[in-house]
Every structure is written in structure tokens, then in C-alpha cells.
Amino acid sequence: MEAPRCPVVELRQYTLHPGQRDVLIDLFDREFVESQEAVGATVLGQFRDLDDPDRFVWLRGFEDMPRRAGALESFYGGPVWRAHRDEANATMIDSDDVLLLRPASTGGGFPVPRGTRPAPGEPAPTPPSLVLATIWYGHGPFGTEFVEFFEQRVRPVLTGTGAEPLAYLRSEHAPNTFPALPVRTSEEVFVWFARFADEAHLEQHLNRVRLSEHWREELLPTLSSRLARPPQRLRLAPTERSALR
Template sequence: MKALRCPVVELRQYTLRPGQRDVLIDLFDREFVEPQEDAGMTVLGQFRDVDDPDRFVWLRGFDGMPRRAQALESFYGGPVWQAHRDRANATMIDSDDVLLLRPASAHAGFPVPTAPRRAPGDPADVPPSRVLATIWYGDRPFDAAFVEFFERRVPSVLAEAGGELLAYLRSEHAPNTFPALPVRTGEEVFVFFARFTDEDRLDDHLRRLQESGSWGELLPTLSRGWARAPQHLRLAPTERSLLR
């Protein structure tokens, strides 16, 4: 499947004030999607964290680090953000949990969507799809040998357990070209995303992986360089999320 051209990706996790997630999502989906893309970014996906009612997770991509600086300066210095930033910021406790990533190989990026983004206010039924983001934390870089092993062995095992692998990325260590927005530094991560038709299928996938002999055979090699336990984000796409 052809991948989107997003050699730099931000995985952004926001901690919100209680009861404010839908306020931010309504504002974000209505006001912030097209202006960011007009500035030169790709808004890949917006999500409710299934396990935390006060967490908003989203992804955006850039055509390289220099273009990232230009796009962010254009959007955050522009009229749309200036008009709505106070209302957006009022929903947030923390917006600095940001991983800067890059596709782990030439074919590891997010696939080109097969359907257009929904228009604001589109009343059509939203499919109950779910996305699982798995974050592995390393005590060393996830190098080319690790990526080759992942590509050769992992996708088929995930598929056997009912998961559709979408993309897999690793840390981008280039200097932050827009310091006004902090990113997490000094970490080695490998993040992969899988899609499911609904929450039951996602949970069944996790159960089947735990019981899978094939997965058990892979884990000693995959976990050899882990610095701590993996993180799983069970994500529900918002109404206008491109990734769903």
C-alpha cells in the first residue's frame, strides 16, 4: 500500500481538564484541521483515549524538519490560532507530551487514506473503528537490524491475531526546529499502529497475542533492548479523523 509522504511525524498526547475533551475536539475538528493543512502539515488523526477520559491524542506529519518549522510558524502565527488559542488552551493541563518520529523504513509510513475526510458537521454515522498505538521504549537505538527483524516477522503474527498493521516509526533525533512547542528528548522509541473494526476486535487481538506461541517466540528478540514496559494506547478516532 502506498504511504503518505510524511518523513516527520508528531505523536501528541494532551492531558485535559476534567470534562473538557469534547470541547477541545469540537473546536479542533471544526477550526484547526484545514488551516494546519493549508500551512503545510498533514493532520493524520485525532483520537479519544479509550482508557483516559481526559486525554486527547493526535498525529500530524511534515515534509521534513525545515518544512516543519515553516508550517508551525505559519499556523501558530496566523489568524486562526490567534482567534481560538485561548479557548483551546483553557481545556489543557499539559500539551508537552510529544514524541518526534520518523518512519522506520521506506515503506513504514501511514497509508494513503482510501476515503476523504468527513466535512465539519457531517451527520453520517461514524464507524466504531479503533486504533492501537504500541510504544516500545529502548535502552539503545532501534537500528536497521531491529527494523528488518520487525518487518520480516511481526506483521504476519499481528495479522494472525486480527490486527491490521498501519505504520511503524522510530525516534527522530533532529533538533527541534520550533522550540515554542517542546518535544520529548533523550528517548529511544519504536511505535507501531494497528487498526481494528471495533473495540471488541482490538481487545480480542491483545488477548490472542498474549496466548500466541508465535508472539511468544518473537518477544525475547523484540524485548532485548527494552528500557521499560511497553505502552498501549487504545484510541477511538474523532468524527473527522483521517486515520480510522
């Protein structure tokens, strides 16, 4: 099988000052996409959190941890960030909520984007969809046995109830190769992403899962025994230049 795309992924959740999300998105989409990809990062997607008007969520990928270090050193030490960092930082209350992840299996990485990303100010080539990110927090590592449980038993239920799975990842515990940007190293997480046409389709999926006897009686007890706390669910609307749409 082919190696997964972006074997190292950051899931970044920013808490912003009230009313500043669109300010940051305009700046990010204009200045921080191509400039990061030029030095070796992949901007996988950037989103508005539908349930929190002051949260901006984005995904950034790398080929490996050493190249992550080189890309981040080049970007944050480079002219684009230097020119715009004060404007970006002025929108933020907190930018340290970061999970470092890796694909849970060779089939768990993010797909190659459909089409091309529009230039700043241009309309998107495809209509926006909705992305659901579900974060499961474990008592311990999500090992091979759990990944097989997800692939063989959970994913078919998600697909059968209307989800379009995109990727599923687990914690990457390699040392942080760019300590200037902290990551949540103490967490054991399994994160899956799915795409939906709109909010109505997402809600239909969640309702179907809740009503599924197979889910309630067979899968949920096994899953719940592995979780340290309730899952976190992020309903994410792609920005105009998000590669994941």
C-alpha cells in the same frame, strides 16, 4: 519504492482538565484541521483515548524538518490560532508530551486516507474503527536490524492475530526546528499503529498474541531484551473528522 508519506510525524498526547475533551475536539475539528493543512502540515488523525477520559491524542505530519518549521510558524503565528488559542489552552493541563518520529522504513509510513474527510457537522463517510498505538521504549536506537526483525518476524504475527497494520515509526533525532513546542528528545522509541473494527476485535487480537507459543517463546524474549521499560499501549477512538478511521 515510493518515499513514505509524511517523513516527519508528531505523536501528541494532551492531558486535559476533567470534562474538557469534547470541548477541545469540537474546537479542533472545526477550526484546526484545514487551517493547519493550508500552511503545509498534514493532520493524520485525532482521537479519544478509551482508557483516559482526559487525554486527547493526535498525529501531525510534515514533508521534512524545515517545512515543519515553516508550517508551525505560519499556523501558530496566524489568525486562526490567535483567535482560538485561549479557548484551546483553557482545556489543557499539559500539551508537552510529544514524540517526534519518522517512518522506520520506506514501507512504514501512514497510508493515504480512505475517502474524504467530512465537513464540520457532517456524518463521517465510513464507520469508526479503533486504532491501537503501541510504544516500545528502547535501551538504545531501534536500528536497521530491529526494523528487519519487526518486518520479517513480528508483523506477520500481528497480522495473523487480527491486526491491520497501519504504520511503524522510530525516533527522529533531528534538532527541534520549532522550539516553542517542546518534544521528548531523549527517548528512543519504536511505535506501531494498527486498526481494528471495534474493541472486541482488538481484545481478540491481544488474547491471541498472549496465547501464541511462537510469540511467547521466540519473539517476546528478543523484544524484551531491547526494551528499557514496559510498552505503552493507547486504544484510540477516531474523532468524527479524523482522517485515520
